[in-house]
Amino acid sequence: MREDTPRYAVRMDISKFGQIMPKRMAHIMPAPATPPRCDYAANLTAKALHPKKQYLTVSKVTPRCGAVQFTLSADRERGTDKLALFRAGQFLSFRMTIGHSVLTRPYSICSAPSDAAKGFYEICVKTAEDGFAGNWICQNWQVGTKVEATAPMGEFCYEELRDAPAVLGAAGGSGITPFLSMARAIAEGGEDFSLTLLYGSRDSGSILFKEELDAIAAACDKVKVVHVLSDEAAEGCEHGVIDARLIEKYAPETYSLFVCGSGGMSRFVCAEAKKLSLTKKYLREKIYNATVPQLEEGWDTSLADKRFTLTLVTKDETYTLPCSAMETVLVAVERAGVLAPSGCRSGECGMCRSRLASGEVFIPGRLEHRKLADRVYGYIHPCCAFPMSDLTLELEMAAGEAR
Amino acid sequence: MAKQYDVIVIGAGNGGMIAACTLSQMGFRTLLVEKNSSPGGCAASFVRGRFEFEAALHNLPGVGEGIAAGDIGMLFNRFGVKRSYYPIPDSLHFIVEGENRVEFCAYVGRENFVREAERLCPGCADSFWRFCDLCDELNRALEYLSGCKGRPDMEYLGKNHPNYLRMASSSVTEMFEALDMPQGLRDILGVFAMYQCGNVDEIDAARYTLMADSFIQSGAFQTDLRSYGLSVALTESARKMGCDVWYNTEVSEISVENGAATGIVTADGRTVRAGYVLCNIMPHIVYGKLIRPELAPPMELKTANARTLGARGFSVYLGLNRSAAELGIKDYAFFLNTTTSNPTQVKNCATMEYDDLCANCLNIMVPDASPEGTCIVYLTNMFSGDAFSEVTPENYRQMKTDYAKRLIARYEKALGISLSPYIEEVVIASPVTFARYLGTPQGAVFGYYPGDWDGMMSRTMADSAGPGIRGLDFIGGHGVRLSGFAPSYMSGFLGAMKAAGIMRGGARP
Numbered sequence: 066m067r068e069d070t071p072r073y074a075v076r077m078d079i080s081k082f083g084q085i086m087p088k089r090m091a092h093i094m095p096a097p098a099t100p101p102r103c104d105y106a107a108n109l110t111a112k113a114l115h116p117k118k119q120y121l122t123v124s125k126v127t128p129r130c131g132a133v134q135f136t137l138s139a140d141r142e143r144g145t146d147k148l149a150l151f152r153a154g155q156f157l158s159f160r161m162t163i164g165h166s167v168l169t170r171p172y173s174i175c176s177a178p179s180d181a182a183k184g185f186y187e188i189c190v191k192t193a194e195d196g197f198a199g200n201w202i203c204q205n206w207q208v209g210t211k212v213e214a215t216a217p218m219g220e221f222c223y224e225e226l227r228d229a230p231a232v233l234g235a236a237g238g239s240g241i242t243p244f245l246s247m248a249r250a251i252a253e254g255g256e257d258f259s260l261t262l263l264y265g266s267r268d269s270g271s272i273l274f275k276e277e278l279d280a281i282a283a284a285c286d287k288v289k290v291v292h293v294l295s296d297e298a299a300e301g302c303e304h305g306v307i308d309a310r311l312i313e314k315y316a317p318e319t320y321s322l323f324v325c326g327s328g329g330m331s332r333f334v335c336a337e338a339k340k341l342s343l344t345k346k347y348l349r350e351k352i353y354n355a356t357v358p359q360l361e362e363g364w365d366t367s368l369a370d371k372r373f374t375l376t377l378v379t380k381d382e383t384y385t386l387p388c389s390a391m392e393t394v395l396v397a398v399e400r401a402g403v404l405a406p407s408g409c410r411s412g413e414c415g416m417c418r419s420r421l422a423s424g425e426v427f428i429p430g431r432l433e434h435r436k437l438a439d440r441v442y443g444y445i446h447p448c449c450a451f452p453m454s455d456l457t458l459e460l461e462m463a464a465g466e467a468r
Numbered sequence: 469m470a471k472q473y474d475v476i477v478i479g480a481g482n483g484g485m486i487a488a489c490t491l492s493q494m495g496f497r498t499l500l501v502e503k504n505s506s507p508g509g510c511a512a513s514f515v516r517g518r519f520e521f522e523a524a525l526h527n528l529p530g531v532g533e534g535i536a537a538g539d540i541g542m543l544f545n546r547f548g549v550k551r552s553y554y555p556i557p558d559s560l561h562f563i564v565e566g567e568n569r570v571e572f573c574a575y576v577g578r579e580n581f582v583r584e585a586e587r588l589c590p591g592c593a594d595s596f597w598r599f600c601d602l603c604d605e606l607n608r609a610l611e612y613l614s615g616c617k618g619r620p621d622m623e624y625l626g627k628n629h630p631n632y633l634r635m636a637s638s639s640v641t642e643m644f645e646a647l648d649m650p651q652g653l654r655d656i657l658g659v660f661a662m663y664q665c666g667n668v669d670e671i672d673a674a675r676y677t678l679m680a681d682s683f684i685q686s687g688a689f690q691t692d693l694r695s696y697g698l699s700v701a702l703t704e705s706a707r708k709m710g711c712d713v714w715y716n717t718e719v720s721e722i723s724v725e726n727g728a729a730t731g732i733v734t735a736d737g738r739t740v741r742a743g744y745v746l747c748n749i750m751p752h753i754v755y756g757k758l759i760r761p762e763l764a765p766p767m768e769l770k771t772a773n774a775r776t777l778g779a780r781g782f783s784v785y786l787g788l789n790r791s792a793a794e795l796g797i798k799d800y801a802f803f804l805n806t807t808t809s810n811p812t813q814v815k816n817c818a819t820m821e822y823d824d825l826c827a828n829c830l831n832i833m834v835p836d837a838s839p840e841g842t843c844i845v846y847l848t849n850m851f852s853g854d855a856f857s858e859v860t861p862e863n864y865r866q867m868k869t870d871y872a873k874r875l876i877a878r879y880e881k882a883l884g885i886s887l888s889p890y891i892e893e894v895v896i897a898s899p900v901t902f903a904r905y906l907g908t909p910q911g912a913v914f915g916y917y918p919g920d921w922d923g924m925m926s927r928t929m930a931d932s933a934g935p936g937i938r939g940l941d942f943i944g945g946h947g948v949r950l951s952g953f954a955p956s957y958m959s960g961f962l963g964a965m966k967a968a969g970i971m972r973g974g975a976r977p
Contacts, residue, residue: 073598074605076646077634077673079626085637085926092921096774098766103756106859107780107911111904113861150861182862220516226872227891345517346789346892380714406505406716413515418505418715434515438697439506442704 113149115216119157120145123210124185130271132191132239133203134175139184140211148181151217153250154243154323154351157186158215158408163201168399169407170198171353173325174217175242175274177249181217189273191239218408221325221351223247223258228321229347234262235307235334237326238273243351244325245274252285259287261315263307265330268297291315306330309337316341325351328360352411352432355393355449361429368427368453376457377403378422394426394447394458405447405460412449421445424456473499473712473742475967476732478719481509481906482953483944484748485702486960487967489547492709494968499740500703500711501732503718508699509748509906510913510945511953516893519787519838521846522830523897524913525695526801527556527688528953538686540954543961544698547705552692554833559683562659562803565882570808572656573799576687589652598647599657603681605631606674619932635673636925640666643673658810659803662826664950665779665850665914667814672923675950690800690833695953722747722754724763728938744967748944748960750916752777752909759937768936775922778914778951779850780899784872787893792831792843796885800832804882818853823874825849827883845887847875852917854910856899868898915946924950941967 120143125136139145156173176187190202206212221243223232234244241264250256266272272292282290292302293311303311307330312322322343324334331350338348358364368390375388375397388397395417398405408416412432421443428435432449439445447458475491477484480502488500506512510524530538531553544550557575564570574584582596609632613620626633635643640661644654658668660680668676682688691697703713718735722745731741747754751772755764788795805824807813816822831843838844859867872894876887899911906913916922927948943963949955 073647074602074631074634077631077638077642079630079634079637081637082633082925085921086929088921089926089930093767093770093774096770098769099773100761100764100769101752101756101772101909103752103909105854105857105903105910107854107856107899107903108907108909110856110859110861110864110900111911114864114900115904152865224894225869226876226888226894344789344892346890380712415515416505436506436513436515436520436694436696438513438693438700441693441697442700444700 113147116145116149117216119149119214119216121186121212121214123206123208123212126206126208129189129273132189132273133206134187134189135202135206137186137188137212137214143211148184148186149216150181151178151186152222153178153246153256154222155217155219156221156243156353156409157188157217158410160213161198161202163198165402166400167402167404168198168396169410170202171218171409171411173219173221173242173246173351175245177246177253178255179253189239189242191273215408218414219351220413221323221349223256225257227346228258228349229319231259231261231317231320233312233316233320233322234260235265235312235322235324235326236262237265237307237330237334240326240330240351241273241278244323245277248278248281248285248288251287252281259289259317261289261291261317261320263291263293263303263311263315265293265295265307265326268294269299269302307334307337309340312337312341321347321349323349323351328352328357332360354410355412355429355432356396358391358427358429358451361427361431363430364427365453373424373452374455375452376455377401378457378459379403388452388456390427390452392451394445394450394452394456397452398447398458398460403460407448410448412446415446417446417448418444419447420459421450422457422459425453426450426456427453471499471740473497473740474971475499475744475746476501476740476742477746477748478722478732479503479509479748479944480507480699480703480713480715481748481944482511482956483947483960483963484509484746485699485706486543486957487746487748487943487964488706488711488713489702489709490961490964491968492706492711493547496968496971498706498711499742500706500713501717501719501734502713502715503907504905505715506696506699507703507713507715508696511695511699512905513694513696514895516787516895519842519844519893520694521785521787521844521895522694523696523783524781525690525953526826526828526848527683528553528691528695529682529686529688530954531689531691532686538682538954540957543957547702547709549698549701549705551697551701553689554691556688556690556800556833558800559687560656560659561799561801562805563882564805564808566806572659573802574684576684578684581684585653585656588656589650592650592653595647595649595653599649599677600681602631602635602643602647603677603685605629606635606677607681610678632674635677636923638673639920640668640671640673640676643677644668655808655810659805661810662803662813662850663952664918665814665817665852666918668810670919672918672925675918675924679952690830692834719758721760722758722940724759724937724940729940744939744941744971746963746967747940747942750908750912750944750946751942753907754940754942756909763937765936771930776917776919777854777908777910777912778917778946779852780855780911781848781850781897781902781913782855782868782871782899783846783848783897784875785893785895785897786845786847786876786887786891787838788843788845788887788890789841789892790843790890791841792829794841795843795887795890796883797829797832797843797845799829801826801828804878814852817849817851818855819851820855820871823849823871823878825875825878827879842892847879849875850914851899854899856911859898859900864898864900868896868900871898872896913945914951915944918950924948939970
């Protein structure tokens with residue numbers, strides 16, 4: 066140590082040390098002895114945009130071809146005064162009890178973002194594509210039915226920092242819903258991009274929201290709708306499927322391709338996009354519900370119809386449940402009536418993150434969104450993990466939620 | 469029947485995870501509750517497309533070997549946490565734009581630092597070495613302090629480490645003045661204070677020196693699986709040592725009976741009892757939301773109200789579809805400032821008027837942080853004030869997007885590096901985002917501002933001064949060691965040791 070240090074340091078007034086606590090007290094004593102404020106603008110905004118639950122009431126039921134549109138309003142009686150605002154393309158995850166099963170289902174919001182401020186969301190449920198829950202909802206939800214949803218979630222949204230100013234939307238069947246919301250948002254000025262929709266339906270009689278879409282396209286030059294019919298050659302419509310040729314025909318020079326449809330349609334369009342050497346930056350796919358492992362790359366066909374035992378450990382109880390290689394771990398849990406946290410059902414949101422204490426699961430590559438550390442330390446997203454053996458799962462459910 | 473534990477740790481942040489490990493290892497029946505579905509608090513990551521972004525960690529000191537070995541590495545070893553660490557080559561790198569553009573970049577090591585400092589500020593070496601002597605003296609004092617179990621003999625300190633007492637009660641600027649340090653070197657060293665978003669005229673010299681010296685002498689590290697890898701490893705260790713970990717569990721009340729904490733009530737109505745409750749959440753939340761006002765000691769309420777909130781975070785995370793080399797990015801991290809003066813800088817970043825930032829490219833340190841041909845860049849600004857005081861659900865998206873654009877444009881212009889065309893994924897975290905995940909008032913990420921009357925020594929003395937609620941204590945970035953990864957980990961350990969002492973029948977000092 067240099068000898069001259071103290072000479073310099075000594076110029077800092079050591080007597081101030083004795084002043085530390087008196088000074089502290091001098092600042093503290095005049096302050097009020099009231100609960101500290103926690104409701105700043107940032108906190109209130111976070112709470113308004115991301116409520117843990119939203120209590121809704123079905124306020125209108127509108128039958129559409131092969132589907133039912135539900136208008137959902139804030140349920141003030143149960144404490145939801147205002148609906149969370151959303152970005153066009155987002156979804157709500159609904160929680161419901163069907164028979165002995167407690168489960169969730171994500172549905173894209175198809176109303177305009179401004180409608181949330183007016184107090185309602187609209188979703189559209191097609192019966193055929195998600196048989197179990199979809200049919201049940203269409204049969205059971207009536208005006209006055211009380212439902213429970215999450216805050217709006219999901220990243221299938223236009224992002225100006227990332228996407229091309231022109232979006233080509235490839236929609237199949239009820240996959241039109243997020244695009245309808247986007248089209249409405251563009252028309253009312255809430256979103257600033259142009260949208261060309263290639264919208265695949267079976268025939269001209271089965272086009273969902275045809276009038277609404279055609280009306281927006283007629284009134285707004287930033288929205289264009291091309292109907293693509295697989296089973297019918299009709300004037301003014303394309304005949305066939307949404308393939309590379311069709312995309313190229315309608316695509317502007319630079320564009321982002323957004324894809325939303327049934328599993329098969331979505332997979333096909335994304336494969337077609339590869340032919341167009343579209344980079345990942347310009348390709349966005351919305352997946353709702355991982356349900357069919359045999360369609361996924363890497364599936365071991367010898368597992369077909371195999372049945373296993375799932376030991377489910379919660380903080381209160383241990384359950385022994387049957388499960389099958391053909392359904393996700395989450396579905397097995399839900400079918401047993403155990404209420405598990407879940408949201409997107411496509412691996413992205415991480416709400417169902419749980420520890421796999423033993424056993425092996427198949428996780429389709431396109432649904433693998435786990436964090437590296439979760440992979441290394443044995444955590445899975447049960448919503449897109451299929452049993453490959455007997456399993457032991459520690460379920461990270463909220464306290465007291467087991468039925 | 470209500471479950472019974474020895475200790476409940478609320479919040480699986482850095483402090484909470486270490487506390488849970490420490491107490492479980494000592495044999496205490498421990499419950500760690502976390503409101504989110506995964507651990508870490510700030511020490512988190514998130515996935516978008518083919519990118520996994522680091523949420524918060526810029527540099528972690530004390531996990532290396534040799535001179536860079538330190539208390540954090542020792543803690544991790546103690547709990548069997550083994551991850552890979554990559555040494556960051558620079559101790560400090562910043563660019564000040566303006567008429568006289570200044571760039572400072574020094575490799576780790578005092579000799580390297582002073583050489584670069586002399587280039588910008590000729591003749592400053594003597595005062596730098598005097599500063600280093602003080603650093604050494606401080607470290608010796610801290611060695612003594614960490615050995616005395618929170619009960620320092622002030623007379624001994626005064627006799628043997630008088631300069632420690634001086635530094636603990638002086639501001640950084642007062643220390644610089646005492647060292648006859650030229651303004652040029654003060655400005656250079658002042659940049660370190662941005663790691664606390666602190667004004668050198670206000671923050672205490674001891675805590676600042678500890679931090680600056682550790683960067684200069686030992687350097688810091690980045691880790692292989694993001695800071696989230698450390699979080700999962702820590703919670704796994706805690707679990708293996710018998711700790712129960714409950715995710716998705718929000719606490720709605722801390723039960724207090726006869727002036728002592730007796731447990732918690734969760735948001736869905738479950739009661740859990742424990743003799744000790746360690747809060748890895750801010751006193752603002754505990755006294756503002758979790759303990760009924762009539763049960764809260766007035767002094768605790770006054771203290772919380774008297775304090776100033778620490779910096780609020782704003783980060784833009786970019787997943788780029790070009791490699792760092794293709795984009796021309798060479799450096800892991802640097803500050804991009806508009807002024808050489810730290811006090812001016814801190815004042816400037818109170819609002820969104822300025823767009824100074826800290827830029828990181830994760831792949832420079834962790835080459836496989838993203839797929840080949842891509843890289844991850846994050847741009848961070850810390851707001852010294854409530855910059856988002858005007859935010860509403862309606863204007864939020866535009867507000868954060870506009871500011872993110874400014875940060876990106878600032879980076880592109882200053883570096884001559886283009887990012888915008890290559891953005892494959894982008895996430896913007898604002899004070900609203902931090903308020904959502906951390907629950908802190910205003911989205912504060914640095915606990916309380918450690919200025920003037922609320923520095924490390926002041927907090928340490930207050931901490932040992934007397935009881936608030938018996939069996940209730942605080943750990944984390946708002947604690948005695950102040951904010952940051954290493955201090956919050958350390959506060960978890962110190963808080964756990966204190967709790968263990970009290971639970972084993974030791975009287976509270």
